[in-house]
Amino acid sequence: MPIRPLVTRYEDDLALFPTRWNKIALTLAVIALLVTPLVANRYWMDVVNLTAVYVVGAVALVILTGFTGQISLGHAGFLAVGAYSAAVLGNHLGVPFWLVVPVAGLAAAGVGLVAGPFALRLRGLYLAIITIGLVFVVNHVLRSFSGLTGGVQGTSVPMLWWFDQEGAADFLGGYRATTSVGSLTLATDVKIYLLFVLLAVCTVWCGVNIRRSNSGRAMMAVRDHDLAAAVLGVSPAKYKIVAFGISSFFAGVAGAMYAFKAAYITVDPPFNMNMSVEFIAIIVIGGATTVFGAVVGALFFGLVRPLAESLANRVDLLEALTASQQSLLILAILVIGFMLVEPTGLRGLWVKLKRYFSTWPFRY
Amino acid sequence: MTNLVQLLASGLALGTVYALIALGFVVIYRASQVFNFAQGELVMTGAFVMVVLGGFLPWPVAVLGAMLVTGLLAATVERLVLRPLVGRDVVITVILTIFVGLSLRVLVMVIFGPDQRGMPTPWAMDAQVNVGGARIFLSSIVAVAAGAVALGVFYYLIRYSRIGVAMRATSSDQEAALCLGIPVGRIFGYTWFVAGAYAALAGVFLGMFPRTVDTNLGLIALKAFPVVIVGGLDSAGGVVVAGLILGVVEVLTQGYVNPVLGSFGQNFHEVLPYIIMVLFLMVRPYGIAGREEVERV
Numbered sequence: 001m002p003i004r005p006l007v008t009r010y011e012d013d014l015a016l017f018p019t020r021w022n023k024i025a026l027t028l029a030v031i032a033l034l035v036t037p038l039v040a041n042r043y044w045m046d047v048v049n050l051t052a053v054y055v056v057g058a059v060a061l062v063i064l065t066g067f068t069g070q071i072s073l074g075h076a077g078f079l080a081v082g083a084y085s086a087a088v089l090g091n092h093l094g095v096p097f098w099l100v101v102p103v104a105g106l107a108a109a110g111v112g113l114v115a116g117p118f119a120l121r122l123r124g125l126y127l128a129i130i131t132i133g134l135v136f137v138v139n140h141v142l143r144s145f146s147g148l149t150g151g152v153q154g155t156s157v158p159m160l161w162w163f164d165q166e167g168a169a170d171f172l173g174g175y176r177a178t179t180s181v182g183s184l185t186l187a188t189d190v191k192i193y194l195l196f197v198l199l200a201v202c203t204v205w206c207g208v209n210i211r212r213s214n215s216g217r218a219m220m221a222v223r224d225h226d227l228a229a230a231v232l233g234v235s236p237a238k239y240k241i242v243a244f245g246i247s248s249f250f251a252g253v254a255g256a257m258y259a260f261k262a263a264y265i266t267v268d269p270p271f272n273m274n275m276s277v278e279f280i281a282i283i284v285i286g287g288a289t290t291v292f293g294a295v296v297g298a299l300f301f302g303l304v305r306p307l308a309e310s311l312a313n314r315v316d317l318l319e320a321l322t323a324s325q326q327s328l329l330i331l332a333i334l335v336i337g338f339m340l341v342e343p344t345g346l347r348g349l350w351v352k353l354k355r356y357f358s359t360w361p362f363r364y
Numbered sequence: 365m366t367n368l369v370q371l372l373a374s375g376l377a378l379g380t381v382y383a384l385i386a387l388g389f390v391v392i393y394r395a396s397q398v399f400n401f402a403q404g405e406l407v408m409t410g411a412f413v414m415v416v417l418g419g420f421l422p423w424p425v426a427v428l429g430a431m432l433v434t435g436l437l438a439a440t441v442e443r444l445v446l447r448p449l450v451g452r453d454v455v456i457t458v459i460l461t462i463f464v465g466l467s468l469r470v471l472v473m474v475i476f477g478p479d480q481r482g483m484p485t486p487w488a489m490d491a492q493v494n495v496g497g498a499r500i501f502l503s504s505i506v507a508v509a510a511g512a513v514a515l516g517v518f519y520y521l522i523r524y525s526r527i528g529v530a531m532r533a534t535s536s537d538q539e540a541a542l543c544l545g546i547p548v549g550r551i552f553g554y555t556w557f558v559a560g561a562y563a564a565l566a567g568v569f570l571g572m573f574p575r576t577v578d579t580n581l582g583l584i585a586l587k588a589f590p591v592v593i594v595g596g597l598d599s600a601g602g603v604v605v606a607g608l609i610l611g612v613v614e615v616l617t618q619g620y621v622n623p624v625l626g627s628f629g630q631n632f633h634e635v636l637p638y639i640i641m642v643l644f645l646m647v648r649p650y651g652i653a654g655r656e657e658v659e660r661v
Contacts, residue, residue, distance in 0.1 A: 122645060281459055333467065336445060
């Protein structure tokens with residue numbers, strides 16, 4: 001049973017949204033994105049903004065782990081580099097936010113390109129463990145240059161221009177101003193939302209296009225069998241490093257987004273191994289090898305956490321637990337259950353559902 | 365000189381703990397190709413069980429009891445969570461064990477609370493022995509001795525006992541082992557039991573005097589990863605050697621190199637094992653004594 005329709009022309013094969021159902025889904029997604037800031041309150045805007053960060057980070061990781069098969073637990077390190085580049089550029093050089101985003105990405109990509117060659121001789125578990133080392137080393141470096149990064153105390157992240165009144169970078173909340181466009185008043189979280197949606201859509205689009213392109217197919221060849229890929233003339237070394245570069249670029253962007261959203265960042269609570277693990281969990285829940293899976297996983301993950309938290313606030317499962325511990329426990333149980341019952345992830349579930357309905361009334 | 369001897373002793377004690385933890389990784393990995401990221405949480409659980417048992421049992425019995433309880437816990441985790449996933453992708457088991465570890469940590473926090481506790485010892489908590497002018501913690505000496513005994517038992521178990529032979533057969537070829545009537549599934553359970561028991565032993569010595577027992581004790585396992593990698597994922601002897609070396613190097617760095625580096629040296633010893641690991645992997649990607657992977661297209 002094919003999961004994509006028969007095509008007879010190259011234009012159809014290249015189309016991003018080949019079927020009518022894709023177009024309908026796209027329309028619905030656009031409507032949902034436009035309606036969200038109108039109906040959501042502050043808490044849910046916060047959740048949605050964080051989910052956008054997850055989407056960008058997950059697509060970044062899927063390029064490395066899903067396409068190229070390089071398991072990385074060092075993702076948090078790249079996010080940390082991006083976040084701190086954003087902070088340093090804004091605080092010390094007064095760079096506007098639209099320039100900060102790509103530069104933070106480039107900084108992280110630089111680190112990724114340095115780390116990439118180390119990964120060439122390793123695979124599987126060895127790579128996973130050595131990338132944990134990346135998180136430790138990056139965090140150590142960030143902590144020790146406290147003049148630039150604020151060290152253990154952390155640093156504020158200004159978002160200059162448009163978000164701020166003419167570069168007045170306060171300690172906190174310098175950009176918490178509202179903007180009026182015509183008769184419409186935009187609160188800060190809505191402005192951040194618009195920026196984040198733009199970035200997330202761009203990232204997803206890049207991810208999908210990488211997968212469809214020559215380099216994406218080369219990466220997948222390397223993932224499936226690097227020696228065989230080399231025999232066929234695809235250089236595994238080159239594409240592993242390219243994947244590291246692209247992935248860490250988008251991870252840096254995600255880090256900058258995280259920093260903008262948080263407005264004040266420290267090194268360890270967010271950027272530790274738990275964050276890397278969360279991203280791995282996102283792409284595995286989504287169905288590890290596609291951009292669609294990464295996006296679905298990120299949405300799932302971003303929305304389950306607050307739901308678990310609100311459940312934890314209502315129902316006191318165990319007295320001794322705080323709400324965040326309880327939500328972590330719920331999340332852990334959910335992830336473990338998912339792995340045991342549906343190891344192909346949400347995407348696998350979706351494909352099964354689609355097959356069921358497209359072959360109905362027959363059983364596939 | 366006395367300073368050096370003191371540092372060497374505490375380095376060896378730390379190295380023994382690393383070796384015990386790393387041994388747990390290797391035993392499980394060799395049998396089932398699973399890398400157990402929940403090992404640190406087993407260490408912590410073992411320490412907490414010891415705190416409880418040490419309250420009413422004589423010390424040696426309490427240590428054995430803690431090893432037994434933690435080993436059974438590990439075997440239960442294997443049976444309930446890991447067994448259904450035999451033969452799955454590496455990533456799946458990695459994530460699964462990480463989340464098992466997270467849940468374990470939350471559960472321990474629920475049961476024991478976030479307070480720090482002292483590890484019960486039959487000798488005075490900070491008892492020291494005078495060796496040629498150097499004052500060495502009695503705990504360090506006992507840790508090294510107990511570690512040596514545990515490693516000896518492990519060697520004997522693997523080399524000569526029925527279960528040990530079955531474990532080695534399983535790690536060399538699961539299907540062949542199954543054909544020869546070895547209950548491979550149960551062997552996985554045994555390996556987890558051994559790993560849990562050794563983790564508990566490591567936890568007992570890790571929680572002694574300079575440190576205390578709390579829910580962050582499990583983070584030590586993050587520093588045992590470099591040990592496993594440098595030693596070689598599938599070599600028990602390799603990780604013991606690597607554990608001792610890295611433990612000593614870490615403590616010596618803390619004593620002599622950190623002060624030299626200024627602000628960069630703050631906690632530099634915590635990162636050093638990872639740097640050693642990266643450099644080592646450049647030269648020998650399969651560790652000191654690991655098997656080199658040979659691959660067919």
